[in-house]
Amino acid sequence: VFLSVGQGDCTLIRHAGAVILVDAGPGDENFDAGSRIIAPKLRSRGVGAVSLLLLTHPDADHIGGLPGLMQFIRIGQIAAPEHFKGHPELMEVFRRANVDIASVLWLERPLAMTHEGMRLDVRLPKYIEGDADNDGSPFVKVELQGMTAVLTGDAGEEVEAMQAVESEWHAQILKAGHHGSAGSTSDVWLAEVKPEAVVASCGLGNRFGHPAEAVVERVRLHGARLFRTDLQGDIAFTPATGGFRVSAQR
Ligand SMILES: [Zn+2]
Numbered sequence: 001v002f003l004s005v006g007q008g009d010c011t012l013i014r015h016a017g018a019v020i021l022v023d024a025g026p027g028d029e030n031f032d033a034g035s036r037i038i039a040p041k042l043r044s045r046g047v048g049a050v051s052l053l054l055l056t057h058p059d060a061d062h063i064g065g066l067p068g069l070m071q072f073i074r075i076g077q078i079a080a081p082e083h084f085k086g087h088p089e090l091m092e093v094f095r096r097a098n099v100d101i102a103s104v105l106w107l108e109r110p111l112a113m114t115h116e117g118m119r120l121d122v123r124l125p126k127y128i129e130g131d132a133d134n135d136g137s138p139f140v141k142v143e144l145q146g147m148t149a150v151l152t153g154d155a156g157e158e159v160e161a162m163q164a165v166e167s168e169w170h171a172q173i174l175k176a177g178h179h180g181s182a183g184s185t186s187d188v189w190l191a192e193v194k195p196e197a198v199v200a201s202c203g204l205g206n207r208f209g210h211p212a213e214a215v216v217e218r219v220r221l222h223g224a225r226l227f228r229t230d231l232q233g234d235i236a237f238t239p240a241t242g243g244f245r246v247s248a249q250r
Contacts, residue, residue, distance in 0.1 A: 001236040002175065003041055004229035004250075005033045007203030007210070008061035011151060011175065013142055014047070016116035021053045021075075022140060022151055027064030034065030039072035041234065049074040054122065056137040056153030057081070058090035061179075067097040079105040083127045083136050107138065118144040123167060125159045134178060135159050141171060145239035149173035150193055152184070160189035169193050172243050174224070176200040180211025190222040197225050197237070197246060204230040 001012040008026030010033070012019070025033035042048070053075050055063050069075070078099060084090055085106050094101055111122040120142055127136040137153025148171035152160065155177055163169065174193045177184025180200035198219045200211040211228065219226045227235045233250030 001045075001234050002199045002201050002227075002229055003038060004233045004235075005037050005065070005201070006031070007179065007206045007208070008033060008065070009056070009153070009175075009179070009201050010038050010065065011201075012042070012045075012047070013118075013120070014045075015118040015144055018052075018115045018118070019047055019050045020120065021050050023056055023062040023153075024053065024069050025065030026061040027066070027068055028060050032065060032068040034068030035071055036068070038065055038069050042073055047073070049076065051076045053078045054138070054140070055080040055084075055090070056151075057133045058084050058087045058093070059133055059154065060089070062153070063090060063093045066093050066099075070097045070099075077105055078103070079107055079111070079122075081124055081127070081136055081138055082106040082108040083124075083129070084133075087133075118142065123163065125155060125162065132156070139163050139167075139169070141169065147172060147237065147239040147244040149175070149237065150195075151175040152177045152189075154178040154181075154184070156183045157186035157189065160184065160186055160192075164188055164192035172196045173237055174198045176211060176215060176219075176226075178210075179206075179208070180215045180228075181208065182212035182214045185215045185218060187218060187222075190218060190224070195222075195224045196243070197227060199227045199229070199235050201229045206230070 005025035009023040010025040134154035174195035202210040232248040
């Protein structure tokens, strides 16, 4: 479920008792999606605890919701790319959320997990200090009962091109990179993933103009359907005959 959390990301992956979140939504001194949006949405879906939370990169629209979320939802393991260990914003959010940094799973190499027929693959980009935080986002592939989805955080088109060479990323469902910004979800990447559905997670009337018109057009030309959390609410995909079933809930 690509949760509609305003201008930010929070994706819920749920199967056979496992609850995985990718990112914790936006939060700052003015508004906290963690306590105000995500926790109530998880509770209304019957989720009181998360087994694994993967934080893609230390921007406020991905990690800012964590302290508020943790007031209402139990979070088991938190994972984040090792190259962001010590990042000031991330450390500050962990401090506010009372997360012991030693308890975090710092990802240094690809992670593959299976659970009751679900497979989760996390691959890290080549990231060197000084690169944009966005480009340190891990790439995630989820496979469940014939349904496949790929998430790329806020990585830009150069990272997409590198990942396209390194791995096989074909999937029916693709989360548009960087909320549908023009610098992600490139032609090269769309040709690699060959999605049927693309989801842009963005805030209504956001000041960045996400999703960019260029992305809307590229997705259309590649024959995929575009879904938007700002207009349609939570976008949920469920395995079904022939791949998946999609439903939106405002
Ligand atoms: Zn973002």
